Amino acid sequence: MDYTVQPGDSFYIIAQKHGLSLEELQQANPQIQNPTLIFPGQVIKLPDKPCPQPYEKYRVDEPYPEIKVLGENPYYAQLLYDDYAGQVSELTAIMQYVHHHMQMDTHPAWREVAALQEGISIIEMKHLEMLGETILLLGGNARYWDGCQQPWTPLFVSYHDFDFCAQLRADIQAEEEAIHNYRNHIQQIQDPYIQALLARIIKDEEHHLRLFRDSLAKHCGS
16 A cells, blocks of 8 residues: 655654565665655655454455645534544444443353454544544644534443344444445545545445344344
8 A cells, every 4th residue: 555755754753654674664665775865745655554364354355545635724624523433333333332332241041142242343443543644734733523513421322231133233234324324425525535535435335234134143133
């Protein structure tokens, strides 16, 4: 994946930002003889770093695009805040799936689905991080609130305590609504870099939707 050097970047900062070692970053960029001499606007390579096992199977096998925007845009940031930490958002999905994972994991017959919930929540964390980085580039502050600056609340989570079939149905609904919102925002945001990011996130969400539907059919019969 390509990365455009930003003001204040160094090889060390870039490596830390993307979970890489300095050696991994240097090996991916043999054309750079002196890593201390990089400049804003320069394009370097980031080595593909797969998700830690066993989470790889919960994402689509396709690299994520570079986090980049055409320029600061408060309106686009406002739209993305809803995906980031609104009622239907990555933050809500993470908290909901982790809660469902913990409850399901107490019942041996549901531990397979509990592992699914945990794995998908890890991928949603990656989505949250990428949206937050994009919001920062757009001029936002990546606080946990929606586009109207209303703070995220645990009331957004569909708990359905220990009703595991109801939890799966709520998770399916969450994925369906997220996909719908991302598609709407692709239409509203005229920035090809953000459009590419949202389109890539949708692919993961569609994968999650299939996994949840398969689990519902297997364990609940509908």
